[in-house]
Amino acid sequence: MDAVWYGPFARLADWFQGLRDGRQGIPLVVEPAATPSRGGEVTISGLVSTPHREVLIRRAHEAFGLEHLRHEAAWADDVTRLARQMAQREQAALVLTTANHRLAEASTALSESELVARRPGEDSRGEPLIVLRRSREHARRRLAAERTVESAQTAVDRLDVEIIAGRESIDRRLTVLETRLRRIHEHSHRRLAAYRRRLVRSHRHGPLVSRAMDVLNPLMPGTVRPFGQRVPDVPTPPPTPTPVPSTPVLPDGEVFELRDSLLIGSSPDADIFIKGYRVAERHAVVERRGGHVTLKDLGHGDGTYQSGRPVLRTQLEPESSFDIADYRFVLSKDSRTISCTSLGACDLVVHLLSAESRAGKKIEPRLTRMSFVQREQKVLAILGPSGAGKSSLFAAVLGELETSSGDLYFRGLDVRTHLDQLRPSLGVVPQEDSLHRALTVRQLLGFADRLRRPSDRAPSRADPIAGVCEDLDITRCLDKPVEKLSGGQRKRVSIALELLAKPTLLMLDEPTSGLDPGMDRDVMMVLRAVAQRDCTVIVVTHATEHLHLADQVLVVAPGGCPVYCGPQPDLLPTLGFETYADLMKSLQKPDETAEKKSDPRVEEYANGEAARTAGQLAERIANTSVSQDIPERSRSARTAFLHQLPILVARQVTLVLPVLSARHVKDDGHVRKAALSSAMPFVIACMSAILAAAVTGEAGLGGGTVSTAGPTALSILITLSVLTGQALTYSNLVEERPVLVREHRTGMLTTSVVLAKWLVFTVVVLVQTALATLTFVLIRPGPVYAVTGLAPDVELFVDLSCTSVAAMSMGLLISAACRQLKEAVTVTSLMVIAQVALNGVTTSLSSGSWIVGALAGLLPARWGLAAAASTVDIGVIAPRSPTTHPDDLWWHTTRHWLLDVGVVGLLSVAFVGLAIVVLNRRLHATR
Structure with a gap:
């Protein structure tokens, strides 16, 4: 903080006042205050002052008071809020204590009489059923008590954070006040010193006046903190007789009798109830068949492990063990019981x-x-x-x-x-911040929660989003796009993404x-x-x-x-x-x-x-x-793939169509931008078709007449199909690489990610091609011939769609193989040039160099144009065209058309498969 400004006019005024008072003999030195000493000197008993000095001191005290009042008004709301939060903290601590007592009561094992206690209407039921019902009721009560404890603990933690923040806010204001008062104090003494120097030099008894004048006033004000002291520290909660149980919730060493079938899961109806974010409601089952005990993972949760390996099915030997979430289960020596214990403290050694x-x-x-x-x-x-x-x-x-x-x-x-x-x-x-910035915070966290939680758990059973957002103070940002958040808010969202999985x-x-x-x-x-x-x-x-x-x-x-x-x-x-x-x-x-x-x-x-x-x-x-x-049989990734694929498809649809994520956004400008971005791929397809029709000529694709424009029209349509297909995907994976690395660490399968993108982009490509084909045939004549018996325009749509899908698949491969976006742009440009040059129209590929033909055979444009040429019967509509070269793949027969379309399909499959392999290797590569 800068010093208080001591301007030239104030300096001149103090100098002039000192000069005037000194020449007029102020303060006046007269008897009896002054007496001749032995040496004839004059002395002054007591302290002296002057009117101007008193004015400066009074102004300093007024400034102190005004500054104090201004800051007290500024922090009044903070002090009131802090007092309210501290009172709420005490009440929340009492609620937590009560909840802990109730949880301790609910965690106590049922006695024999309580296990067989019958309710009205259960007189005719067998004892095993009664025991099962009482056990499930006990588990439900324990679960409800635990949720109450978690809610109370969350409230206490939130208030602790708010109290600390409020205390630091008041402390910062007090520090500013003290600094401001110190600056006023320094300014006042600078003025007094300037006045005194001029006074002493001008006064007849200057040295005597200097010694008799008090130089300490005005003094620095005393303590100025509320309540006369620093804001008190956060109060510690009262001791609780029973600690808040965390995962795991089962007491160490709890033993369960092994029946024919023992279900383990997070459902209250499970025979062994365990808690955990990734524990499925029906997680695993232990079965007794004859003299053998078998463990089977049901495939809904995170997995069942032996020796760190996921189990699908294995036979349990006496005293063998297996792990689920934070628990270890041990089969007894006589194979009649299973004990459950915690894995231990979350210590990193x-x-x-x-x-x-x-x-x-x-x-x-x-x-x-x-x-x-x-x-x-x-x-x-x-x-x-x-x-x-x-x-x-x-x-x-x-x-x-x-x-x-x-x-x-x-x-x-x-x-x-x-x-x-x-x-x-x-x-x-x-x-x-490796986040999908086009999504809102609610969508981002929602998709992450659906991907990570067990597949058999209903959304209403586990919705930690609200609690996590409240803890991190981002509730107000839930319906905002991530790209609109500040740096601090994005960091909190990034932390919330991990806290979802606890x-x-x-x-x-x-x-x-x-x-x-x-x-x-x-x-x-x-x-x-x-x-x-x-x-x-x-x-x-x-x-x-x-x-x-x-x-x-x-x-x-x-x-x-x-x-x-x-x-x-x-x-x-x-x-x-x-x-x-x-x-x-x-x-x-x-x-x-x-x-x-x-x-x-x-x-x-x-x-x-x-x-x-x-x-x-x-x-x-x-x-x-x-x-x-x-384990005898390890768990495969098939269950995880089936769980992840539909969720990733839904997320990719939202990313491709940003207008879906802007439904709850109140910013009209953002909504319009999202709508334009969603419609852009389809507008580009229509504009490309209009451009193709404009440069093709009136003959179009023949229209039943011989024309030299047919090959040119096909080449333009195929090129546009390749461009629109590759443009969708060449940058997708390389731009999302940080997000993919982060999700891969959480168990995301590369196959699920790539196939989800491929499925969504395939639908987009089909819509684009349909719009482009329809636009073209509305402007120029379409083909009059077909091979398969379909309508000629429909068969042309199939040709262009297959080509565009293959180009889109090639774009995925390029995006997976490149490390940076500029590399992907360069490779894509080269591929487009190659496909224009080697599509079969500009040069003969059947009679030319076999090397050129082999290279062309790896490109979708080569086979896509051959299929389209076979459809329109290019040899009939352009028999004497100088640009038409005899090509063995252009014959107007079903066999040739199926060959062309089949190779395009194989290229699509090959590109997608290679994209999965390449991306998987990159994600598995060590740093």
Whole structure:
């Protein structure tokens, strides 16, 4: 904040007042205040002042008061809101306590008498049915109590965040007020000093007056905070007798008797009720057939796992185990009961983890002897300079970076061997906002929720969108397009996309990058609230402003070498620096990046408490881990494909027709833009047909007369079909590459993505071709011949449609193979030129070079034009055309037409298949 302006007129006034008062002898030195001393000097007893000085002091006090009143009025609403939120927080804590008590009562196992208690009308029912009913009623009561606890806990967490934000808002206002008062205080003393200097120089007894004049007034005002103190900290909730149960909700060691069939799922009617976002209502079933016990996954949820592999069907041996979501089920030694336990705390244990990558012959270390332990419900901030390998840990956890040595455990499971099992529990928020920006927030989150939740769960049963949006304060943005959001709002939407699946390990790469200081603080506060819900949060950052919001900080030097892991307040003292700038500069020194093993800080960390704790936990997990059997039949991806395909088709339709996503948008300009964008492909098809008709001539495609315009018309129509087909898809996959990478991490199948796009674009191509064919034949004469017995115009539509679909499929392959959009544009341009030159009209392909013919045979235009030429009988309508070359594929016979159309279809299938393979390899490639 700048100083208060001390202008030239004020300076002149103070100087003049000092000069005038000094010459007039003000303040007046008279007896008895002044007495001759022994040396004949005059002294003044007491303090003196002048009218001008008193005016300046009074004005300063008035300015202090006015500033204070102005700021009190400014923060009055904040103080009232904070008081209301604190009262609501106390009430919400009481509600949470009551809900916990009720949950504790509902979680108590039923006694024998309660299990066989009969309701009115159940006297004639058998005891097994009564026991089953009471058990299901008990499960429903427990589920209702748990939902109440979750709702109350969400309210408490939301109020905590609001109270912290309100407190910091008031503190910021108070800081501004104190700074403003300090500036007024400095300004007043500057004026008084200027006046006093001139007064002392002009007064006859200047030195005496200077010593007798008070230089302390006006004093700085005292405390100005509301209630006479800082805003109180967020109150802690009262202790609860029973902790809020998180996933899993079953008590450890609960035992279930094994009957002929035992259903496991999230439905209250299941024999073993378990909870989890990806747990299906009918998830798996354990069956007893004779002396054998069989486990069968029903294919609706995320999967059932043994040894980290998905199970379709397998035989369970005594004391064998299997995992579903966050639970481990163990068959007893006598195969009569199944016990259910939790997998354990959501702790991430990293011990001596090393990894490297190759760039040609050069080997770059990515991780070097990384060791630390991150506990659940905690936030870890990874700090380091650019290129230090902060994000390499994420790549190792996700299986995208192959590690060379070390241990990596999460929830007591080896991440490298149980990655498929742990993947649904991992949430990754990339640095870039990898989102479909044409969708609204509601549509974006809705499609993500439908894709990730089990296929047998009704939408009304699990709709976390409202709760997640409320927690992240983006409820007002639900019906806004993502492209219209601010950077902070898009970052919150990106986080919400991962929180939908309730991950137990949330990893964020530079979540505050590019955000304003206020927004990045809000994001960190949101992450703290997320961590309190049984989630481990890891944040990669190079910013240091809000490190105090993290529970511990991991400092990484270049090469992925850890040098510190612990609380933020101890970071700088431990490493011996005064500022973070000095620390970051030290980490970037060339001599420290040459050989990390010789860095004393790295060696000290490797021998320190953090690395020692990680080693002890890793050894304990390795010694206590239970080996599981290999499943007899692993689960295939067919069920996931059938679940994902219709949802991806619906999403692609919304992306292709943006007007569908603009239905709930209140911005008329955006709606008009979306409508124009939706209609543009079809308008272009009609305009292309008009252009083709204009340059074809009046004869069109023959109209029953001999004409030289037929081959030209066919060439133009085929070229336009190729252009409109490839234009739809050549940029689609390459532009969505960041989104596809993110979705692939969550289990999205490449086949589902490519086929969904192909199906939607095929429909668009058919509509485009129908409009183009209709427009052309309305302007120019169409063909009069046909091969198949269909109407000539319909058969021409089939020829053009097949060609356009094949070109669209080639566009998908180009988009999948190219790394950047400019590469896709270049390749597409070359393909269009090749198809114009090698379609069979401009040059003879039957009698020319076999190399040229082979190259032309790989292009849709070659076979599409041959099919169209066969339809219109090009040899009849243009027998003596100089541009017509004899071609073996143009004969007006059913056999030749079927060959041409069949090859076009095979090319389409080949292009789509290659696109799936190429895209899948790119998505599986390590970083």
